[in-house]
Each structure stands twice: as structure tokens, then as C-alpha cells.
Amino acid sequence: MNPINEVKLEFVSKSSNEAFARVVAAAFVSQIDPNIEELADVKTAVSEAVTNAIIHGYENKVGLVKMTCKLYEDAVEISVTDEGKGIEDIEKAREPMFTSRPDMERSGMGFTVMESFMDKVEVVSEVGSGTTVTMFKTFSSVRGKNNAL
């Protein structure tokens, strides 16, 4: 399955770029015309992944966050990468309510939100080199609608 379109975005780890990244992802995905609910799902999941890169990956220091979006006829794959701290125990990190930063009033729900709004969430991470979160979602409202593409 080859993507019909692809976009790559690189931005500094500033919290003001969280809104920017999720709007870019939603605008890109809009090309295949998913419904409002599905677009909001993508926006929320991207916001979680990018926020994690900024606060956990780079621990609010300066770094580059990369986002890649691959568009298919009725689906999208979005990867968010940081070259920050990395995750020691991925399984534990993905558990609902697990947070390493309760001091920052984090609730430990980011991965749970990503998993419930997207179909698949994959995490690859290495301590000291960084983390890539790849999320996949099929838009059921789009299926069969874009045969002309």
C-alpha cells in the first residue's frame, strides 16, 4: 500500500507549536475529506504525541520535533519523533494513569487518549536517543468515497 501523499514537518519544541502541529495534521488529512469527528480524533492524538515530545522527550529544553504524515485513500499514518530522553519501560508508560511527572500535574492519560482516538499506536524508543510514536487511523466515513483519486 503506497501513500497517495506525504508531508514532513520539523519544528522547535515550543508549546505554541502544539496547536500548529495538530492544525497542520488536520488540514493535510482534510484532502481525503473525513468527517469532523474523525478530524478531531486526529487533532487530539497529534496534540498528545507532540506534547509528550516537548515535555518528556526534551523536558522543556530546546530540540526539534519531527512529524511525518502519510495519506492513503481512506487512512492516515502519522509519526512524531523527538531525539530526547527516551522511554525506559514503554509498556509501563502506556498504562492509563501512569505518569513520570505528577509534579507537573500530568495525568498519565496521553497514550490512552491516542489509543482510543486512533486505530493503532506504535512506540519505538531508546533511552538517550529519543522516541517515535506512529499512529494509524482508517476513516470509515471516507471508505470508497475517493476512488477517483
Next chain:
Amino acid sequence: MNIRLTNRGNTLVAALNGELDHHTADYIRQKLDAEMLKSTTKNVVLDFSKVTFMDSSGIGVIMGRYKNIQKLNGKMSLAGVNERIRRIFEMSGLLKLMSAYDSIDEAINKM
């Protein structure tokens, strides 16, 4: 994101407007904390009817304020929560700690 604060008796009504994420959470946290320290505030209603986006950062802000108000023997409830935001609240167990009402008036009456 901005926030409008109104006092209704000893209940502080905080109407949030815009997108609540990690970037805007700090500002909302500061505004709420400053107001909640005032002796006129016993209970808090958070009005979500004009919140156009929220991610898990919102849960952190609410949980944090909830803990503070509880220490002062006050209560907290929510109003105007849309389907999507409700889903995130449900995931986090937040609705086991506080109720969500359709309107601000209902939230105040049932406080």
C-alpha cells in the same frame, strides 16, 4: 484561550473559552489558583461550553484544582461538556470525582 470569572454567591463560575492544551494550561492554572485563594470562593463551576479543543493537559489542570478546593472543603463541578471532552473525562475517571451538568444554573443549584 481565555477565562471569564464570575462570582455567584460563594460559587466561582469559570468560563473557559478556546483551546485547552499544554500551552494554554499554565495561564488557566494561574488564573484559577489566584481566584480560588480568595475567601469569597467556596465552590467552583468550570464552564466548558466554549471550549473548542481539549487534550489530556486539561485533565491535569482540573485534577490539580480539584485537589486544592477539596482541601478547603469546597466542591467542584462541570457544565457544558460536549461529547468529545466528556469521553476524555470518562477515560480518566474524572467524572467519578465530580458531576457534569448541562447548564451553569443546574451546576450551581446542585452544588
